[in-house]
Amino acid sequence: MRLYTRYLSIILRSQMQYKASFFMTMLGQFLVSFSVFLSIYFMFQRFNSVQGFTYNEVLLCFAIILASFSLAECFVRGFDAFNRTISNGVFDRIMVRPRNEIFQVLASKTEFTRIGRLMQAVVVFAYAIPSSGVDWTIDKIITLILMIAGGFCLFSGLFVIYASLCFFTTEGLEFINIFTDGGREFGTYPLSIYGEGILKFFTYVVPLALVQYYPFIYLIGRTSNHIYMLLPLGGVLFLAPCYFFWRFGLRHYKSTGS
Amino acid sequence: MKKYASFFRIRFINGLQYRAAAYAGIFTQFAWGFMTLLMFWAFYKSESSSFPMSFSQLSSYIWLQQALLALFMAWFFENEIFETITSGNIAYELCRPTDTYYMWFVRNVAVRLSKVVLRSMPILLVCVFLPSPFGITLPISSKAAFLFILSVLFGFLIMVAFNMLIYISAFYTISPMGIRILAVSLTELLSGAIIPLPFLPDGLRKVIELLPFASMQNTPFLIYTGFLTGTEVINKIILQIIWVIGLFVLGKCLMKNALKKVVVQGG
Numbered sequence: 020m021r022l023y024t025r026y027l028s029i030i031l032r033s034q035m036q037y038k039a040s041f042f043m044t045m046l047g048q049f050l051v052s053f054s055v056f057l058s059i060y061f062m063f064q065r066f067n068s069v070q071g072f073t074y075n076e077v078l079l080c081f082a083i084i085l086a087s088f089s090l091a092e093c094f095v096r097g098f099d100a101f102n103r104t105i106s107n108g109v110f111d112r113i114m115v116r117p118r119n120e121i122f123q124v125l126a127s128k129t130e131f132t133r134i135g136r137l138m139q140a141v142v143v144f145a146y147a148i149p150s151s152g153v154d155w156t157i158d159k160i161i162t163l164i165l166m167i168a169g170g171f172c173l174f175s176g177l178f179v180i181y182a183s184l185c186f187f188t189t190e191g192l193e194f195i196n197i198f199t200d201g202g203r204e205f206g207t208y209p210l211s212i213y214g215e216g217i218l219k220f221f222t223y224v225v226p227l228a229l230v231q232y233y234p235f236i237y238l239i240g241r242t243s244n245h246i247y248m249l250l251p252l253g254g255v256l257f258l259a260p261c262y263f264f265w266r267f268g269l270r271h272y273k274s275t276g277s
Numbered sequence: 278m279k280k281y282a283s284f285f286r287i288r289f290i291n292g293l294q295y296r297a298a299a300y301a302g303i304f305t306q307f308a309w310g311f312m313t314l315l316m317f318w319a320f321y322k323s324e325s326s327s328f329p330m331s332f333s334q335l336s337s338y339i340w341l342q343q344a345l346l347a348l349f350m351a352w353f354f355e356n357e358i359f360e361t362i363t364s365g366n367i368a369y370e371l372c373r374p375t376d377t378y379y380m381w382f383v384r385n386v387a388v389r390l391s392k393v394v395l396r397s398m399p400i401l402l403v404c405v406f407l408p409s410p411f412g413i414t415l416p417i418s419s420k421a422a423f424l425f426i427l428s429v430l431f432g433f434l435i436m437v438a439f440n441m442l443i444y445i446s447a448f449y450t451i452s453p454m455g456i457r458i459l460a461v462s463l464t465e466l467l468s469g470a471i472i473p474l475p476f477l478p479d480g481l482r483k484v485i486e487l488l489p490f491a492s493m494q495n496t497p498f499l500i501y502t503g504f505l506t507g508t509e510v511i512n513k514i515i516l517q518i519i520w521v522i523g524l525f526v527l528g529k530c531l532m533k534n535a536l537k538k539v540v541v542q543g544g
Binding site: 068197 | 308323327456478
């Protein structure tokens with residue numbers, strides 16, 4: 020853990036060397052998600068609700084997914100950019116060091132500029148939390164925290180799968196973006212609006228609905244079933260198969276030799 | 278002229294090599310287009326009267342967007358060009374008996390075209406057979422089809438000319454990441470890449486439609502779907518031509534100005 024904070028401080032200092040660029044990129048990250056926010060705003064200028072979900076409720080959902088995604092992108096960036104680590108041979112160096120590979124990949128890259136996105140989420144939270152009409156009792160607050168934590172684990176798990184696939188293909192595979200970037204983009208709206216089939220897919224195959232739709236309807240009081248509150252833990256459990264897939268990929272690793 | 282044509286050919290053929298990536302991309306784009314349509318479908322089912330266009334027009338728009346993504350994707354830049362500028366290799370470019378602006382322009386056109394050639398046809402072919410209103414419909418008339426192709430061409434040139442401005446900004450800032458990401462997010466929103474421009478509030482839309490971003494993908498797609506008709510089409514295409522020339526001249530001037538005082542740092 021001490022080593023990890025050392026890594027963090029080194030990376031932070033090195034990224035702060037180009038201050039103007041750092042803040043511009045951060046501002047850019049903020050604006051990227053701001054344009055998504057604007058698109059929601061414009062849609063609700065035209066429509067009053069979508070499948071019974073109001074503007075403020077959708078904003079709350081948007082902020083939750085955005086917060087968990089940007090946290091994952093910030094701290095698990097090493098796996099997100101893993102194809103480069105493999106193709107330029109850095110991974111060989113990692114393997115000869117007497118430390119766990121996952122730890123090293125995790126610690127080697129942290130993208131602090133993603134805080135820009137996180138700030139967007141915080142701003143939207145500041146608006147949506149009071150205005151969403153949720154009665155913020157202790158169980159609702161726990162649900163919210165569980166959703167963000169579960170979402171963070173889920174997106175991290177997806178990044179790990181993406182990285183593990185690189186062991187076989189060397190190149191990054193674009194299709195996993197459907198679940199990471201797509202999850203962020205389409206997770207803006209409660210997943211039930213896409214229809215029964217899509218909801219089932221995101222429940223049983225990629226368990227995004229476990230951290231989003233089910234706890235969300237508990238949050239806004241559409242159901243009082245307490246099990247829904249604990250479902251985001253499924254996002255944490257999702258890390259287990261991801262870990263095994265990583266071990267499996269690691270065994271098949273052949274160096275690119277450069 | 279000949280040297281640019283052969284440079285174009287090299288880049289274009291080079292781009293055609295990445296078939297596997299293209300097939301993976303096609304799959305991704307299908308899923309993406311499908312999810313986008315389902316999202317709009319949810320809004321449509323909730324309040325169909327507030328929809329600014331018919332649903333089948335929207336489907337055509339979304340599928341064209343996916344099929345021609347490589348022409349209009351705002352986030353795509355050639356990192357090599359940025360590196361050429363920031364690393365000082367620009368010195369070699371300047372030694373060549375070619376105009377750097379045209380070379381880079383041709384290069385971007387070639388790469389984007391090679392991507393679209395591989396990806397667009399399979400997507401369009403499948404989308405024609407999707408059940409109505411989720412599939413793509415044929416253009417309303419042969420005249421609309423002709424104007425659509427013309428407008429795609431101009432929109433594409435505006436996109437590349439705008440890219441050139443971002444490359445050139447690297448001369449002035451050294452570290453172009455910030456400007457790049459700002460430009461991308463702005464373009465995505467204002468060109469109708471996130472939600473089609475007709476979904477924006479009317480007053481705001483009138484202003485946005487005058488900007489170069491709206492002339493990129495918004496204009497051709499709306500011509501195709503028959504959302505724009507009659508003299509509106511002609512006016513929009515004239516606006517496109519103005520922006521092509523405007524951005525081109527601006528880019529040329531900025532480039533000339535930058536090269537006049539370019540400082541190559543070390544070697």
